Amino acid sequence: MRIRVATPDDAPAVVALRATVVPYLVRGVESTRKMIAEPPPGEAWTAFVAEVDARVVGWVSAERITSTSIANVGGINLLHVHPEHRRRGLGTALLTAATDHLRPLGIRRVRAMALSEALPFARRHSYEPSREVRYSALDLNPTPTLPEPPPGVRLRPIGDLDPHLLYVANVASAADEPGDVPVDAQSYESWQYDVWDNLGLDRASSIAAEVDGEVVAFSLVKRDGDRMWSDYTGSVPAYRGRGLARLTKMAALHRAAATGVRIAYTSNDETNAPMLAINARLGYRPVASQWSCLADLS
Structure with missing residues (x-):
């Protein structure tokens, strides 16, 4: 050993x-x-x-x-x-x-x-x-039916965006993300490393919803061959309740499936009822659970 x-x-x-x-x-x-x-x-x-x-x-x-x-x-x-x-x-x-x-x-x-x-x-x-933390999988054959975006909403691959716009939306949507440690102080440099410059990020399949030039919802895809990970899906607080997170996630799944992805995975905190409901409607099936555990160092 x-x-x-x-x-x-x-x-x-x-x-x-x-x-x-x-x-x-x-x-x-x-x-x-x-x-x-x-x-x-x-x-x-x-x-x-x-x-x-x-x-x-x-x-x-x-x-x-x-x-x-x-x-x-x-x-x-x-x-x-x-x-x-x-x-x-x-x-x-x-x-x-x-x-x-x-x-x-x-x-x-x-x-x-x-x-x-x-x-x-x-x-x-x-x-x-x-x-x-609950992990789920979705077989992408067939993909869920993709609805038309509502008036005034434009769907765009994140590769076409200024990354700063996506960062601002990510910070706003993550501020109340359930968890033991709040995500309320992420710098642009840290976000750039974790998200934008990640070699697994599929910028063509990751989709954002844009309204009047601002990103209001998005779904990020990280990929390895024919498998993908829905890294984060969210919407800014002012635009919640309009189905935009679900719309961007469905659009991302469609883009990924069109380029060879066959199975999608994701995870959600047990208390994140909105995203758990979205995933259930899309047909995700539970595959595993993990636990966040806390300890104090003496």
Whole structure:
């Protein structure tokens, strides 16, 4: 057993491991390679892998969460170990490495994501489950019927937009997004890294609804081959209740399906009733749950 800092060359093995443990999470090799090689600025992001016989069988990443106004909050992101190598101490060793990385940064509160079957492990390490995140899948053959946009609303691929307009809409729509840590302080530079410059972002399939030159709703698509991830769908508060989030998501699904995507995945907080209702109407089926878990670092 060996725990070490991840390197860009680990990307293919990390993606293969993710496909085994959490196949509903979509991130390709090149975007994973870039994330390891060029981590987000200002977040002290790092990742660790667990090796057995020179084979990557575990992964975890850790970071300072900078998109929130709450101070000294860190994240440990989806620690996972290959099923054939569990119950041998690898998960504990990865968690220790991630925690040891965060503590010198002054992090006092940590949010971690855990698979449902890993909740006993989380509790043993003083992480308390807080919120359920539900994962769903939609087969895109056939795609849902796409209605015409209402008068005054123009649908555009985000690749045709000034990214600053999309950023403004993203900040406005995310301000009341349910979660343990509010997303209320994301800088443009951080958003640019996470969203606009992400190698998996499909700018042709990601769709925005525009009214009088402003983005009022949008649906982002990240893609890996014939699989896609609905990264974020939202509308600005003043335009909610008009079906525009659902419209942009349907348009994004149509664009993606027309270019070869066969299955779409997404996730929602258990309390996000509007998006859960939209997904149910579109035909999404539940595939898994994870839990946001919280712990204090002494």
